[in-house]
Amino acid sequence: MDRTVRTVEDVLALLDGLFTRQGGRWTTGDGADFWDRFYADRSRPVPFFAAKPDESLAAYLDRGLIAPGRALDLGCGPGRNALFLASRGFEVDAVDLAPAALAWAEDRAHEAGADVRFVCGDAFRLADTELTGPYDLVVDSGCLHHLPPHRRISYLALLDRVLAPGGHLALTCFAAGAMGSELSDADLYRVRQLQGGLAYTPESLRRIFSDLTEVELRRMRDEPPESALFGEAFLWTALFRRDAEAASG
Structure with a gap:
């Protein structure tokens, strides 16, 4: 008899198993093997x-929407954005599940x-001593x-813990109608697969990040192969800010 659920994290871990047993390509827990x-x-x-860095990230800097400070690259892969930020004066921590990705980075x-601090592990389970926020x-x-x-x-709990008051979240994700699964959340648990990744609408992103202030939300610009920047039109790019007043309240 298995009666191990005691905390919210126990419930989340139980739900994780619905996807990992089906080979879900997701970014925590057993997904490390897939990404490696x-x-x-x-x-x-x-x-x-x-x-190449995201064209949106370069644009935020060029337009003065963000400024150098402490940065966390969440799911950094081979480090393209982390290295760009370091070159623009940021102090960068970069985390990824996959040792192969971090070795490349x-x-x-x-x-x-470039001086970047790379951390291998699940960002949602790493201790404060490993992800040493707050991050701008x-x-x-x-x-x-x-x-x-x-x-x-x-x-969201990670953001609440590590994002500094006045800090920003720079997000890039699949755009509904262009890339990714459009199954409802409930249906994803019925099929037990993420189908390569989830599509989002602007409305869903605004709801998920409703505790943050939207600075910009748009489709990513499609960059040609010869460009020094990465850009694919099937992605949303969004910049959200954590207000100092809300964080202190």
Whole structure:
């Protein structure tokens, strides 16, 4: 007889199992094995394998919407955004589940002479001593849309814990009608698969991040292959701010 549920985290872990047993491609727990294999072959023609930052992130800096400070790259992959931020004066912590991704990111950082602190693990289970916030900027380019619905609770709790008052969340995720599964949250638990990632609408993002202030939400610009920036039109880009008054209240 299994009677192990005592806390909210116990419930979330129980729900995790619905997806991991079905080979869900998500970004916590057993998903590490999938992502480690995904990043093992660096020659694969995957658009976000290129060492280019998100065009939206570059635009936020160029327009003065964000300024250098302490940054956390959540699900950093091969480190393209982390290295860009470091080059623009940020103190960067970058976390990912996959050792293969971090090994690649560390190689890139060494080649570029960039000072980035890489952390291997599940960001939602790492201690304060490992993700040493507060951070002025949290960057998520492709993490949220690989999470099962119940892990949005963990995601928001992480933001509440590490995002500084006045700090920003820079988010990139699948756009409904262009990329990703459009099944309802309830139906995802019936099929027990994330189907490659979840699509979001602007309304759903605004609801999820309703405790933050929207600065900008738009489709990502489609960047040509020769561009120094990464951009795909099937993605949303969003910048949200944690208001100092709300954080202190």
